[in-house]
Amino acid sequence: MALDRYGQFKPVGPTESLREKSAQLARMCPFSPHARNEDAIAAERFSEAPERDGRLGHYETAYVGAVREAGFRGSGSSGGMVTWVAAELLRLGLVDGVAHVAPSAGSGFFRYTISRTAEALHEGAKSRYYPVELSGVLDKIRRVPGRYAVVGVPCFIKAIHLQRETDPVLAERISYTLGLFCGHMKSARLVESFAWQMDTAVEAVERPEFRIKGPERPANWYTAHLTLRSGDTRQKDWFYLADGDWGAGFFQNSACNWCDDVLAETADIAFGDAWVEPYSSDWRGTNVVVIRDRLLRDVVGRAIADERLDLRTVDADYIANTQAAGLRQRREGLGYRLTWRRGGLRPRKRVEPSTDLPIDRKFIYRLRYGISAWSHRMFSLARHLAQPKLYLSWARMSLGLYQGLAYGRGRAGALARRLRLTDRND
Template sequence: MKDFSLLLSEVLQKGICVGCGMCAGVCPKHCLAMDWNILGQYEPQPNSISECISCGLCIKVCPFYEHGINEDGIGQKLFSVIPNIKHTEETGFYLGAFAGAADEETRLNGASGGAVSWLLKKLLEEKRIDKVITVEPCANPEKLFRYTIVSSPSDVDRCAKSAYYPVEMSGVIREIMAQDCRVAIVGLPCFIKAVTLAKSFFPKLRQNIHFTFGLVCGQGKSRMFTEYHIVKMGAEPQDVASFTYRKKVSGFPSSNYAFEMVDVSGRRIRKMWSDGIGDIWGGDYFKQKSCFFCDDIFTECADAAFMDAWLPEFVRDGRGTSLIISRNSLISQLFSNSGTYTDIPAEKVIESQYGVVENKRGFIRYCSADMDVTLKKRDFSLPLSGKKIRLLQKKYKNACFVHQALAQGDGWIGRIDRRVRGSLFIRLKKQIKQRLKQLLGK
């Protein structure tokens, strides 16, 4: 009970639980269960807390509890002894970096260039792993996506697309701990950190989890982010049969994709990123508070990290292109020998995600000093202008406003709409003013 109280006071009450579910997954007495809170985020709820034996595992595997070791320390233990390993402040350790895309079918079906799906299928086909822990879509409006365990290349294809939706891994972790198999797991940086922490306490996880693959992450969104867009697209959340976040549209660059919803009647509705979705995303509306206090962009604890190629030479190709950071010699070899992926300097990989680096690490360095969260404040050399710092502060206020609007209940969409319109109007006024000055030569 004492350890759950620590989890409650140091993580949950501070609002920095990311909802990964590892605490519930490893609890030997099943004292915790993951459920939705009023913000549309997962968090552990007391299940049979009277059975708690104060083992401390729930807090020991939490990626947002201050353990005294950050990603630098974890990466040092995992990767520093690998021959020819390199290191940058932004990426952590790395062996190599690659750019490219999978075969056309995998590429068009997956996120960015389909590199994660290509690699997972390759590992299954070569019998280097038996199963994959990944995220699949669900035909359930209360849970549109969930973690699952798959064992065939066709199932990997079914799970290929991006999901900007909360998921938790308590169930799949319990399942894998009860099996003897070789597994690869795909997750966000905080999830992979939780897996890495758990492996240090559970020999079964060390034995079974052979590869960890991370997805470069700028922020996690609550469930209400999706429900907001469902309503704005002219439907109701309870009527949704499926939701796609990265529908590639012919004739558009890879940075302008569509959200696509299919309702229970089969009606298909599409909305482009440029039609307002980007304003909600970029304004940090519906962003989880924990994400403001995470400085891991390139999944520094993972064997490889995957991301979109947000670079001028790639972004015009609407089919998508992947960039990969590898920290594993086998993974590097597979990409090097693929014939479709080429080496790329790590500096180009960092450049492709530099906006995310500025947002995440800039907030922690310049905006979080007076907040009751001391987690992971690594000292990065990241000079930012006063204008950029004020923008980061505004984004945090946007996220807090959404939390308040959701807590107030009915009418939250209208309250958020008014704030978004106000922000867009202010931005438009500034742009007009700047343009007039240019025209008048002032």
């Protein structure tokens, strides 16, 4: 895997070798129409789970809340539950190492690494909206005997299960999968764009952070923070960035257009942010958690009883409501995208193609698709010409259009209302 000119990972190698491997790749790639889908994988793994929901998949129980034990919530992006569960698996001796994403000193800002202590896990806490790849860490797991947990976004967790089907060593050694709910993955250019918008160059950046917490801002008010090699720091709220509206889809990986798994349905346990009030406004960050593995259900249940975790049971509708926008994009939006002409691409999804949706939703899905595709090209051109303004002006215009349609905001919103494309008035 190597980063392409748009800052996204792609498989590389001599064409013959890729062609030779293509049958194997077709079974392993999480987006391949020839690979087993999430329903098939989850039915096999969690057939005994008492609950089943079309949006959450199979599950034992679901919670909203955060870690009460000191040191986790403050350093996590949300309620600190991912790092806590990973640390608890190590503490109980259920695994010897946890593969997760941490800051990297080499090329790229972040990479998969294996942590074997709670301290090392803490180093890697926080969400990284940055491309990473799994092959290096899977090789390490093959080389070094032990039991491992792997943290990943839904397509990575699915890829691991597909690999485990033909790789007995990985099947034996990967004991737990910890999934992150996922809206979409970004390219490496997001950080470069942030740097441009904070009057610096990406080469000057030592460490980017995508979300920082503070009592002065609600949890859903993301703030990007850059630590420069000089020791200086820069920060800006996403709200003021030309590409800082997550829903508009800037720098989205094109594969995400064809994904129908928001809640990591094949993971033993999955975590997201509680994007509903009162939690969206609570600056400390709050998780939603879906547990599919029975032993993990008991581990978490015991910790709640011991007051180490502050979690409350919730139902499927509650969880789905926290991810309403992501589920719309991956269900209604995906159904609509499946009706488009896509050249040779023939995704096989769990969603039926459908054009049965309001006109404003169609416009929003078209615009979002266009913004993600063109953000890569416009940024690449601006970078090549060393003209950041070229990209930033295009991004601001696109954002204005998107927010006009999606929220009825600004002049584009007034026009959309006049054309009866929306009745929203933000």
